[in-house]
Amino acid sequence: DIVLTQSPALAVSLGQRATISCRASESVRSSMHWYQQKSGQQPKLLIYGASNLASGVPARFSGSGSGTDFTFTIDPVEADDIATYYCQQSRNDRTFGGGTKLELK
Amino acid sequence: QVQLQQSGAELAKPGSSVKISCKASGYTFTSYDISWIKQTTGQGLEYIGYINTGSGGTYYNEKFKGKATLTVDKSSSTAFMQLSSLTPEDTAVYYCARPILGRYFDFWGPGTMVTVSS
Numbered sequence: 001d002i003v004l005t006q007s008p009a010l011a012v013s014l015g016q017r018a019t020i021s022c023r024a025s026e027s028v029r030s031s032m033h034w035y036q037q038k039s040g041q042q043p044k045l046l047i048y049g050a051s052n053l054a055s056g057v058p059a060r061f062s063g064s065g066s067g068t069d070f071t072f073t074i075d076p077v078e079a080d081d082i083a084t085y086y087c088q089q090s091r092n093d094r095t096f097g098g099g100t101k102l103e104l105k
Numbered sequence: 106q107v108q109l110q111q112s113g114a115e116l117a118k119p120g121s122s123v124k125i126s127c128k129a130s131g132y133t134f135t136s137y138d139i140s141w142i143k144q145t146t147g148q149g150l151e152y153i154g155y156i157n158t159g160s161g162g163t164y165y166n167e168k169f170k171g172k173a174t175l176t177v178d179k180s181s182s183t184a185f186m187q188l189s190s191l192t193p194e195d196t197a198v199y200y201c202a203r204p205i206l207g208r209y210f211d212f213w214g215p216g217t218m219v220t221v222s223s
Binding site for chain 1: 140149150151152166200205207208209210211212213214215216
């Protein structure tokens with residue numbers, strides 16, 4: 001299985017930039033996708049194919065990277081963005097990162 | 106609008122089985138597969154597999170072979186997942202989701218909590 005590694009938590013201030021990383025144990029090319037999960041809710045697709053914004057998602061969200069290293073950015077962070085963010089790869093089967101909990105500083 | 110409605114929470118005894126459902130609406134059911142994903146606090150999100158809603162063909166993550174059985178009822182636009190020989194490790198929230206080109210999931214159901222306890 002391809003293992004995806006994310007930092008467990010990130011503290012940011014409102015209005016600032018939040019950058020979340022996801023590292024794959026082997027290359028997934030651009031087959032990386034990002035989800036937001038708020039407490040008690042199902043995950044919501046934000047980014048697909050490493051850098052493509054899903055329908056209806058604000059342009060404050062963006063993604064980049066290829067191969068093994070990927071970055072998800074929120075700029076600027078709003079209060080409604082407090083959630084856990086997961087990366088997911090589709091290069092080899094489907095696996096998810098452990099999630100990064102975005103917290104307010 | 107696309108919606109995936111899941112059945113309610115289940116409390117089951119070890120060794121028993123449960124069958125949870127996922128009813129789709131707002132799109133042509135047989136044009137998309139349905140995938141299932143497990144979420145626990147300890148293991149995070151785990152991909153169980155998918156069912157082709159047109160043919161009934163299935164794919165299972167190796168870890169869930171023998172544990173999960175995916176079926177579909179096209180007449181009611183509903184997908185089902187049966188979990189068998191339940192143990193406390195099966196306690197989790199189970200989501201159905203719509204995969205796009207089999208790669209990522211653009212719509213998710215609200216989840217079904219399954220609790221396995223004696």
